[in-house]
Amino acid sequence: MEKSIVKDITLADAGARRIEWARRHMPVLQLIKEEFERERPLEGIRIVACLHVTVETANLIEALRAGGAEIALTGSNPLSTQDDVAAALASRGIHVYAFRGENESEYYECIERALELRPNVTLDDGADTIAVVHKSHRELIPEILGGCEETTTGVMRLRAMADDGALAYPVIAVNDAETKMMFDNRYGTGQSTLHGIMNATNFLFAGKTVVVAGYGWCGRGFAMRAKGLGANVIVVETEPRKALEAAMDGYRVMSMRSAAPLGDLFVTLTGDINVIRNEHFELMKDQVILANSGHFNVEIDIPGLESMAVSTDEIQPNVKEYVMPDGRRIYLLAEGRLINLAAAYGHPPEVMDMSFANQALSVRYIVENGRRLERKVYPVPVEIDRRVAELKLKAMGIEIERLTPEQDRYLHSWQMGT
Missing domain, CATH: 3.40.50.720 (NAD(P)-binding Rossmann-like Domain)
Known part of the structure; x- marks a missing residue:
């Protein structure tokens, strides 16, 4: 497959500096990246990601690669790609097919190039990759364990597909995690x-x-x-x-x-x-x-x-x-x-830290459980959502109250009343 299609590879150094700036403001995702480096839960997994190509997304891609994945990244909107970020990722060996200002034909051609990787997992912001797979590349479906969807619009499309019986593999609605929608959105x-x-x-x-x-x-x-x-x-x-x-x-x-x-x-x-x-x-x-x-x-x-x-x-x-x-x-x-x-940079990295932590942990969940899941849209497992919140609080230096054993028993008992 063609390695990458970016606007200007000489922008890579500038993109790398901006990616590093964002990394310093995404502590939860960095903890997960370190965990992935130790455990390599995505070894041999091929991921196609159709996401906004920004500095925050770059840090998600680096975390997934640290877990052992091979990744092809394409932009999820013709005007959202940051060309310096695309160049930086391409220079690091990621398959990148994205540049700002794509026309409609170029946009879908980039998705086609990314799908040449033959993914085991798809990541979407708007469900375009999933739509292209279902419409034009159904031969890829047997190899796909599942997908993740990042945005409200995409989740609506996927629920409509599931209701019609058209969804051919399980998808986790990352958008609907409380640590995503309540803060990112x-x-x-x-x-x-x-x-x-x-x-x-x-x-x-x-x-x-x-x-x-x-x-x-x-x-x-x-x-x-x-x-x-x-x-x-x-x-x-x-x-x-x-x-x-x-x-x-x-x-x-x-x-x-x-x-x-x-x-x-x-x-x-x-x-x-x-x-x-x-x-x-x-x-x-x-x-x-x-x-x-x-x-x-x-x-x-x-x-x-x-x-x-x-x-x-x-x-x-x-x-x-x-x-x-x-x-x-x-x-x-x-x-x-x-x-x-x-017309701007998108969401601040401190917010995307939680969204992409959910995304990374959901990918691991799909790899470990995808073959047992039904062909429908799933919520982010509550244990992932809670873990992301706990890690974010820790990174912010916030200590929260803990239930006493008596309080825990009371909340799980029906015998005790007024």
């Missing part, structure tokens, strides 16, 4: 989404009306951070319990049609399609900004926006202006792709 997405918007526009949040589409963990995190910077936050949500939670958290809650004339900035974090569409574009104010922090660039109806505009202009990097027939200007950021990775 909330604090990571909250901070990195703000960072991407600010990098692209230098937007002032204070005093502005910000419309947040979706109030899952990602939406909660972004709404909280926007409110903290002084924004007036409106939440648009379809699930009644989440909408009620947003109202109780102090946000205005309404339909997108009602919010459309009010917002200065709209951010989608739902995992669904056409959340903002023509009927909403028609109502928006002049110079409104649209951004997406969901995995795929389908949450904002970009073809619809294109069809309505009388002219378009790339007015600065990651900002495209659409002029409406009445002269209003609508600004779309980063082609509607993940704003936190397309």
Whole structure:
């Protein structure tokens, strides 16, 4: 198989320095890497990973390789690959097929090249590798023990496959581990989404009306951070319990049609399609900004926006202006792709430390148990989730309370009451 496809291998030294910086802020993953080096639980295992090629991901890949795995890495979004990181990993002998700015054909060609490794385990951020395997390379399935999925959007796709009886091998929903979704999705997405918007526009949040589409963990995190910077936050949500939670958290809650004339900035974090569409574009104010922090660039109806505009202009990097027939200007950021990775660095390493610790330990679990698992989506085993939390607390220098034997007996007894 072709060794690697990267933009510029001479960027390797710069990437290596950035990977080392992130490593110093990922203590839990480093402990697992040291364990893998001692025990070599992945010896002879071939892994294909379709993930955002960032400094944090590089440290996950190094941990897996320390366990004995051979790895092919490809990017999970055309605009999220950090070319210096791809070069650094390629220079270290990892099969890397990723470069920033891939078109759709190049994106899927990179996945095809990675699959030439004939994986035993797949790692995904959006389920694209699993989709390609099931659609075009079913001959690989007998060799695959299982997979891991990192993001909310991917887990939704995989659960739909499982419900249809189409999923051909077991997958662990790493996204749903509490030490992933409660911290990565909330604090990571909250901070990195703000960072991407600010990098692209230098937007002032204070005093502005910000419309947040979706109030899952990602939406909660972004709404909280926007409110903290002084924004007036409106939440648009379809699930009644989440909408009620947003109202109780102090946000205005309404339909997108009602919010459309009010917002200065709209951010989608739902995992669904056409959340903002023509009927909403028609109502928006002049110079409104649209951004997406969901995995795929389908949450904002970009073809619809294109069809309505009388002219378009790339007015600065990651900002495209659409002029409406009445002269209003609508600004779309980063082609509607993940704003936190397309226009910023993505989540901080301290948060990804937990997410990728779950990922690494889940890979080991699949290798050890995959042949006994059913073809469905599994949660991260609770013992892995708890271990990651314990290791993170230890790394932070936090000591927690322990149950006394009496307290433990009380919690497991029905005889003792008032």
